[in-house]
Amino acid sequence: MSKVNFRVGLIGNPNSGKSSLFNALTGLDQHVGNFPGVTVEKAEGKIYLEKDKIITLIDFPGSYSLHANTTDEFILTEHILKEDQVPQAFLYILDLRNIDQQLLLLTQILDLNIPTFVVMTNTESFSSDYISKVKLSFQSKMGIPFVDVNYRTKKGIPEIYSQLKNILENPSAFVSDLNIAIIDDQIVKDIKLVQQKYDYKTLYQAILNKHYYNKVNKSFDGRFPIFTAEESIRFQIQETLNRYKVLDQWVAEVTNQEEQKFGQSNLTKNLDKFATHPILGFGVFFLIMYFVFQAIFALASFPMDWIEGGFAMVNTFIKDILPQHWMTDLLTDGLLAGLSGVLVFIPQIAILFFLIGFLEECGYMARVVYLFDYLLRKFGLNGRSLVGLISGGACAVPAIMSARSIPSYSERIATMFIIPLIPCSARIPVYVVLIAFLVPVTTMYGVFSVQVLIFFGLYLMSIIVALLISLCLKQILPQSEVSYLLIQLPDYQLPYFKKVLIGSWLKVKSFILEAGKVIIIISIVLWFLSSFSFPGEFDKLEKNIAEQCKVENRTAEECEKILNGLKLEHSFAGKFGRLLEPIIKPLGFDWKIGIALITSFAAREVFVGTMSTIYQIGDNSDEKSLHHRLEKEVRADGSKFFDFKTSLSLIVFYAFALQCMSTISVMRRETKGWKWPIIQLLVMSALAYFSSLLVYQLL
Amino acid sequence: MNKANGVILSIKNQALAARLSAMGIKPGQQIALIRKLGKKGSHLVEIQGKYYAMRPEEFNEIVIL
Numbered sequence: 001m002s003k004v005n006f007r008v009g010l011i012g013n014p015n016s017g018k019s020s021l022f023n024a025l026t027g028l029d030q031h032v033g034n035f036p037g038v039t040v041e042k043a044e045g046k047i048y049l050e051k052d053k054i055i056t057l058i059d060f061p062g063s064y065s066l067h068a069n070t071t072d073e074f075i076l077t078e079h080i081l082k083e084d085q086v087p088q089a090f091l092y093i094l095d096l097r098n099i100d101q102q103l104l105l106l107t108q109i110l111d112l113n114i115p116t117f118v119v120m121t122n123t124e125s126f127s128s129d130y131i132s133k134v135k136l137s138f139q140s141k142m143g144i145p146f147v148d149v150n151y152r153t154k155k156g157i158p159e160i161y162s163q164l165k166n167i168l169e170n171p172s173a174f175v176s177d178l179n180i181a182i183i184d185d186q187i188v189k190d191i192k193l194v195q196q197k198y199d200y201k202t203l204y205q206a207i208l209n210k211h212y213y214n215k216v217n218k219s220f221d222g223r224f225p226i227f228t229a230e231e232s233i234r235f236q237i238q239e240t241l242n243r244y245k246v247l248d249q250w251v252a253e254v255t256n257q258e259e260q261k262f263g264q265s266n267l268t269k270n271l272d273k274f275a276t277h278p279i280l281g282f283g284v285f286f287l288i289m290y291f292v293f294q295a296i297f298a299l300a301s302f303p304m305d306w307i308e309g310g311f312a313m314v315n316t317f318i319k320d321i322l323p324q325h326w327m328t329d330l331l332t333d334g335l336l337a338g339l340s341g342v343l344v345f346i347p348q349i350a351i352l353f354f355l356i357g358f359l360e361e362c363g364y365m366a367r368v369v370y371l372f373d374y375l376l377r378k379f380g381l382n383g384r385s386l387v388g389l390i391s392g393g394a395c396a397v398p399a400i401m402s403a404r405s406i407p408s409y410s411e412r413i414a415t416m417f418i419i420p421l422i423p424c425s426a427r428i429p430v431y432v433v434l435i436a437f438l439v440p441v442t443t444m445y446g447v448f449s450v451q452v453l454i455f456f457g458l459y460l461m462s463i464i465v466a467l468l469i470s471l472c473l474k475q476i477l478p479q480s481e482v483s484y485l486l487i488q489l490p491d492y493q494l495p496y497f498k499k500v501l502i503g504s505w506l507k508v509k510s511f512i513l514e515a516g517k518v519i520i521i522i523s524i525v526l527w528f529l530s531s532f533s534f535p536g537e538f539d540k541l542e543k544n545i546a547e548q549c550k551v552e553n554r555t556a557e558e559c560e561k562i563l564n565g566l567k568l569e570h571s572f573a574g575k576f577g578r579l580l581e582p583i584i585k586p587l588g589f590d591w592k593i594g595i596a597l598i599t600s601f602a603a604r605e606v607f608v609g610t611m612s613t614i615y616q617i618g619d620n621s622d623e624k625s626l627h628h629r630l631e632k633e634v635r636a637d638g639s640k641f642f643d644f645k646t647s648l649s650l651i652v653f654y655a656f657a658l659q660c661m662s663t664i665s666v667m668r669r670e671t672k673g674w675k676w677p678i679i680q681l682l683v684m685s686a687l688a689y690f691s692s693l694l695v696y697q698l699l
Numbered sequence: 700m701n702k703a704n705g706v707i708l709s710i711k712n713q714a715l716a717a718r719l720s721a722m723g724i725k726p727g728q729q730i731a732l733i734r735k736l737g738k739k740g741s742h743l744v745e746i747q748g749k750y751y752a753m754r755p756e757e758f759n760e761i762v763i764l
Contacts (some may be wrong), residue, residue: 039757065721100747103724233713240720263748274751276743278736372750383741383752485741486718486757489750 005054006168011076011109012093013489014062015363017121017151019043021093022059023499024151024161056089064101064206066108071404074215081208081216085579089115089167089174091160095122096148096350097491099134099255105238107180110142111204114671115174117163119156130254137254143176151496179203180246185248187235194224196478211235214695256459268363268491275367276489285371288364292355293452293459296428300347307347307396310338326531334527335520337612346508349425350395355506365390366487373485379467380474382406383416383485385394389466393459394420395507396663408483414473417680418466420663423459423655426605430654431593432459433608436627460656469683521566522599522606529573530595530614541566568592568614586687587653588646588696597653604659645699648691657688703732705763707721707746712760720763731762 012018044058060079061072070072078630080083091105118138123131132501135146147165149156167174189205195206208225262274274280303527314585315332319551323327346607359365365387373383384406392399399419406412423431542563547557568574569591576598577591584594592614600607632640658664658681667677707726710716719725724746733750736741742758744751 064723067717067721069718069721098749104723106722188737230713233717236717237713240717241725244720244723244725264745264750276734277742278734281736306707370741370743371736373752373754374736402705484715484718484757485752485754486715486722487752488722489743489752503752 009087051695115171303347392419410477421466587692649696652690658684
């Protein structure tokens with residue numbers, strides 16, 4: 001028997017517990033891709049019902065209505081109106097706490113005759129009597145199955161699987177001919193003609209096409225007159241209110257005063273007294289952010305030591321058991337050195353992803369949007385921009401994608417433009433290595449770690465510069481009128497740890513795979529470039545040094561060290577670095593840093609790996625960490641190379657330079673062209689160069 | 700100046716009315732301004748027991764009785 005692959009869309013309102021169900025059903029068997037046409041992250045997961053029956057579950061962005069307001073919400077409408085993209089069935093998530101506002105989208109979906117069943121979430125605070133009353137009532141009214149689920153007790157999960165099996169075997173049993181008051185009779189007559197002529201399955205499908213045909217099909221073929229903007233808004237309101245007339249009555253039938261728990265919970269109301277307070281609210285925000293950074297440093301230090309120690313051990317072990325050969329060098333000094341330089345930062349990146357996921361899941365991010373909207377608008381941004389700016393602290397790529405929830409074009413462009421200036425997780429390794437040269441590990445007043453404070457200061461500097469750039473963009477970009485804040489503040493809730501963990505693991509995994517690939521290739525290329533030169537050049541050096549050592553009566557060890565240094569300088573990599581040196585010398589950098597700048601152009605996290613590779617070759621001591629090796633680096637006059645101003649100049653360079661191919665590519669896709677990514681690259685490169693120049697020359 | 704508490708009578712701006720109705724906010728519902736971050740800052744508004752954040756210019760489009 002051939003395999004059956006059935007595509008089921010997971011839909012519901014924002015904050016209805018959709019992604020939690022997605023994770024509960026698919027576990028780790030999911031991947032993140034892009035919706036065709038638009039570039040919005042979509043998660044797809046597989047459910048294996050039987051060995052020949054597979055369901056692909058697609059997690060759609062949360063939506064209140066098929067009449068969408070943002071690019072994000074429009075994805076669902078677009079998929080429904082494109083026959084080749086519409087899922088074969090829908091699984092509708094209904095948050096029982098908000099049943100009074102979550103049925104609208106469901107009735108729209110049912111009017112399209114797409115097989116659907118409903119999963120009720122957040123049932124914990126309701127009595128079982130109430131749950132079954134709601135279930136029975138709506139099942140009979142809507143003619144489709146309702147399942148109630150509780151993630152903590154796993155109640156309902158087996159029933160979802162069996163309903164998925166049923167929907168696959170008998171989809172027609174999941175179709176309802178619910179047709180609750182749509183719009184004016186007069187208009188309906190016209191639309192019925194369109195429906196018949198173009199063979200639309202339902203009247204509502206024809207109505208949606210009258211609204212959005214030209215938006216979905218980029219080239220409008222003029223097949224029928226679509227609604228004007230004014231008509232579209234008028235009929236949207238009419239349709240929504242007509243649906244609610246029926247729905248409000250249905251909801252009133254099942255709820256009575258005691259059971260009505262629709263309002264915000266008392267916990268939320270109490271917490272919001274602080275979190276949304278005009279003064280305390282900002283205090284709470286900065287305190288939370290400080291703890292996030294503290295956690296990144298404090299919690300990550302142990303696993304980082306283990307990883308670093310582990311790599312050093314493996315490195316020594318390989319060198320001991322394998323014969324001295326260039327292949328061994330490639331493995332240890334090239335590959336392992338480069339990889340360990342990056343893998344050691346995985347704990348910090350994982351913690352950052354986890355904490356941002358946690359803040360999002362517990363409902364705090366919506367408060368942050370509320371707090372910062374007014375301030376950010378002055379800079380041509382939106383309160384929603386802050387979600388992107390904070391996520392940018394983990395990685396600019398998903399952060400730029402998150403800007404799609406911003407309704408106004410100019411605010412969206414400005415947000416995406418400045419996100420790469422927010423220090424992402426790839427900058428952490430660079431900062432950590434270099435901050436250690438700025439200040440020693442000490443605490444202020446016994447509590448605040450000075451290094452953490454510097455770290456915090458770097459973030460602040462980046463944010464200020466980002467806002468200033470945004471302010472410039474505000475003057476240039478045409479300001480559209482569709483900017484709005486309107487956002488619902490969900491109840492605070494303890495996140496499902498499993499969900500946040502899976503989310504961070506998937507992101508870390510993709511970071512390791514993506515960055516790992518680049519780093520392995522660059523490490524090998526770099527090892528080659530720094531180990532070889534034009535034929536005969538190294539032989540000449542060896543001969544010269546041997547003679548010199550004989551004359552000066554040096555030990556073999558000393559000679560080896562001098563030779564290794566000279567070999568690196570005369571290698572291909574050294575030649576590249578030297579070529580670049582005149583340009584970067586005013587910034588305080590030498591040819592070695594020049595090599596690292598070249599290699600980290602594609603991905604800035606490669607910097608540490610490159611430095612590890614370069615300095616490992618030039619050093620035969622047994623020191624483990626890069627920090628120690630860099631500390632020993634001296635200039636021609638014997639002074640420390642990585643002194644305060646060089647380190648700061650380098651940090652500033654990395655803070656502003658756009659060294660990330662993925663960011664450039666996602667910018668191109670999100671803005672549908674090369675214009676913005678090129679402007680971004682030029683502006684950030686100039687900013688990096690001149691800021692470093694200023695730092696080095698003035699200090 | 701808009702009243703801070705009462706019942707939603709109507710929503711002046713049609714595009715905003717469409718957005719609000721999709722979120723389940725419509726005439727006849729109880730509305731109360733809980734807090735604001737200054738005169739021009741975000742407003743925290745309770746509608747039918749639920750919290751929403753909106754700008755003053757959005758809040759002022761809602762006619763409250």
